[in-house]
Every structure is written in C-alpha cells, then in structure tokens.
Amino acid sequence: MMRLLESVHGHVGVLAMAALLHPALILWSGRPLSRNARIALGASVALVLTAFALGLTIYPAYREQVKADLFRADVRAGLLFETKEHLAWVSLISALGAGVAALAAPPKAIAIRRIAGRVFLGSAIACALTAALGTWVASVHSF
Amino acid sequence: MKPDLPRRRAAVAGLVAAIAGSLGYACERGYAHIGASDMVTIVIREQRVNFYLALAIALFIAVLAGLVTAELASSEARLAALERALERLVLPLLGLAVVLMFYWP
Numbered sequence: 411m412m413r414l415l416e417s418v419h420g421h422v423g424v425l426a427m428a429a430l431l432h433p434a435l436i437l438w439s440g441r442p443l444s445r446n447a448r449i450a451l452g453a454s455v456a457l458v459l460t461a462f463a464l465g466l467t468i469y470p471a472y473r474e475q476v477k478a479d480l481f482r483a484d485v486r487a488g489l490l491f492e493t494k495e496h497l498a499w500v501s502l503i504s505a506l507g508a509g510v511a512a513l514a515a516p517p518k519a520i521a522i523r524r525i526a527g528r529v530f531l532g533s534a535i536a537c538a539l540t541a542a543l544g545t546w547v548a549s550v551h552s553f
Numbered sequence: 554m555k556p557d558l559p560r561r562r563a564a565v566a567g568l569v570a571a572i573a574g575s576l577g578y579a580c581e582r583g584y585a586h587i588g589a590s591d592m593v594t595i596v597i598r599e600q601r602v603n604f605y606l607a608l609a610i611a612l613f614i615a616v617l618a619g620l621v622t623a624e625l626a627s628s629e630a631r632l633a634a635l636e637r638a639l640e641r642l643v644l645p646l647l648g649l650a651v652v653l654m655f656y657w658p
Contacts, residue, residue: 469604496582496654499608500575503615504647507571514563521636522564525643529571532647539651 412471412553419464420544423498426461427541429454430505430534437512437527440520448513454530455509458537462502465495471553480551487550494543497536504533562626565635566619572639572646574615579653581607 433451436443443451481488508529515522626632 466605493654495604496578497651499578499611500647500650500654503574503578503611504571507567507569507574507615507619510567510570511564514560514567516557516560518557519561519564521640522561522568525568525636525639526564528643529568529647532644532651536647536651 412468412475415464415468416548416553419461419468420541420548422457422464423461423537423541423544426454426457426501427534427537429457430501430530430537433508433512434527434530434534437508437523437530440522440524440527442517443512443523451509451512455505458502458505458533462498465498469495476551476553480547483551487547490543491547494540494547497540497543501533501536501540504529504536508533558629558632561632562623565626565632565639566623568639568643569622569635570615570619572643572650573618574611575647575650576653577614577618578607578611579650579657581610582654582657 433454436447436451477488477491480491508526511522511529512526515526622635626635
C-alpha cells in the first residue's frame, strides 16, 4: 500500500512540476488572465497541494520503515531526503502565495502579475529539484 | 479609497506570504542545526523541531507576514513602493531560501 502511495506521490509531483511552468509563462508578461487561464492556474496549485498532502500522508511510515535503513545505505541520500521535503514546502508556499496574488490582482495590476509569474518560476524550479532528489533517493532505498 | 486597492493589497500580501513562508522555514532549519553536526544533527533536529510543527510554524509566519503587509500597504504610494521592492527582490529571496535548504538539510 505504501509503495503504491509513494508511486502516486512521485507521479503527481512530476505532473505538478510541469504544471507550475504554465502559470509562470502566462503571467510573465503581466497581461490580465482569461477565465480558462484562471482555471488552469488553480489546477496547477491544486496539483502541488495534492502532491504535498500525499507526501505528508506517507511521511510517518517513511520514518518508521525506511529512514533508518536509508541512512545506513547512504547518509547523503538520507540528508538529501530532508532537503527534498523542505524544497517541497518552498514550492507549495510559493505556488499558494503567487496563486492568491495572480487571482486577486485587478486587471490593471500588471506588475503584480509579473512578480507572481516569477514566483511561479521559483516554485517550478523548487518542485523540479524536489522531484529529482525524490527520484534519486527512491532509487537508493524505498518501501 | 480606489476600488482596486483592496484587491492589490490582497495580491501583494500573497506574494509577501510566499517569500516569508519560504525564508521562515529555511530559518527554522538553521535553528534546528545550531550546535550540531553530521549524524548528531539528525537526532537533535528531530528532538528540537518536529516536522509537522515546523510546517505549522512556517505557515503561521507566512499568514502573519501577509496580514501585516495588507495592514501596512494602506495607500497607493505604499503599495507601489512594495511592488517595486518585490519586483527586484522576489527571485533573489526565493533563491536564498532554496540555497539555505541545501545548506541546512
């Protein structure tokens, strides 16, 4: 069961990484968002939230069943797993904040949407690092 | 008050919350590493900062920063100044948060 959840978590995380690039691109110029763009932006944030929530769900089992063996197998991988968790938080909170900013910004607030686009880019980069580290750590030791 | 002002305040507050939440969590990692190294770090960190508690504190920092920003950005001039500052600082600050996450695993 945990193996399945871990796999779903990983796949949703990779999807989130790709999805976060979309709001970064559509917000880059600062133009007002269409209705469909707003829906896509909300979906991207929801995807990151889902990936993070799945990670939180399996974290207790990771600590009990995997963590000790992972550190025995490779200390660097164990420490990088922790880094991955923290980068996932950066990705989530950046996407949430930028999502609120992009959706709340009035049509004339071009600068705010441009800044939100840059924050989404930062979120996408953090998410990409998270996915890469997660994949590597899972290859060292897993459920 | 201009009709757009409340929405701009909310938007700027969201951006500040994103940065504060990221940097706040990075600083918590630093706190967890005080006086510790290598394998000892791991044990001490888990004793000092529970993962879920750390997330809750970082979320609190983000929300608090957002609320304070919304309160401070009460005029058009202050909002414009905040937007200019954010435009310059947002990527360096997010980059700093990512670097700190690697520095304090």
